[in-house]
Amino acid sequence: MKKKLALLIILVLCVSLALAGCGGGSKKSGDAAKDTKGVTTIKVGHVLAPDHPYTLGLKKFAEIVDKKTGGKVKVNVFHSSQLGNERDMIEALQLGTQQMALVSTAPLAGFTKQFLVFDLPFIFSDYKGAYKVLDGEIGQGVLKTLEAQGIIGLTYWENGFRHVTNSKRPIQKPGDLDGLKIRLMENPIHMDTFKAMGALPMPMAFGELFTALQQKTVDAQENPVPIIWTSRFYEVQKYCSLTGHFYAAAPLLVSKKFFDGLPADQQKAIREAAVEARDYERQLLAQQNKDLIDKLKEKKMELLEVDKGPFKEAVKKVWAQYEPTIGKDLIQKVVDAQK
16 A cells, blocks of 8 residues: 555656646746856847857957846857848747847848838948938837847948959949849848849858858858958959948847846846947947958958949839839938938
């Protein structure tokens, strides 16, 4: 009888433990990130290199958060697609399985169409104009559209103006792109922009790009100067044309599920740190844009200045094509805000 009773007690304990394990999913994601000492750990990922301003800016963000929260929130930075590509990370934020990510605006257009306005070719004339739009009412309004998708946009960092590199020939006018296989992000405006100039767009995850260029699967790619340098594209691309066709804003995002589970003082600290580190990251990028042109030339890459007029003319129909989707009023607001 005692043996039967002991077995029954053991069975009940096993069932209780199993049920407790199944019920673990009901915890808030914020609780799941805490250790036994009550320290919350944030995983923030991006797809670029360890020496890109993204990484350096996020490390600064981690320092500021640690200081502002008295060590109660720790930030771990994951670079080079260690947490997946940008779409993977955005979806992980929605699920609450990843806390933060620094991404480009291009894949966000698949979640809320208003982000498409920032991807129109030549919509931004310079950095000053971009900051006025992004840091102002328009940019903040677009970020708020993500909340319905389970994501909070903290602020916009940046990747800078994008330029075309290739291994085939100098690109100095739109016609030079004719028939060129170019890797692009999976974004409809990006694809249609280069189709309008005669190129053959090939959507591809960034983590696959260097090998594709090396193996001649694609002839060309387009990215800002710091990425061209930190990704060592000069090893597999001979020409770089300074087209500046897209400006790449980089929203710093946090999972709403996770963020809502934090106390108000920690939320405030993260928001403030995001802005302080944004300014630091932008300064780093500006300095690299100045310094890296000469370094690319030292690596025997040909840097080509171009007349942007013919390129702007070639892509006018892209603006007209996307006006019904984005909204004429929003496009005009972005243009007017830069004046």
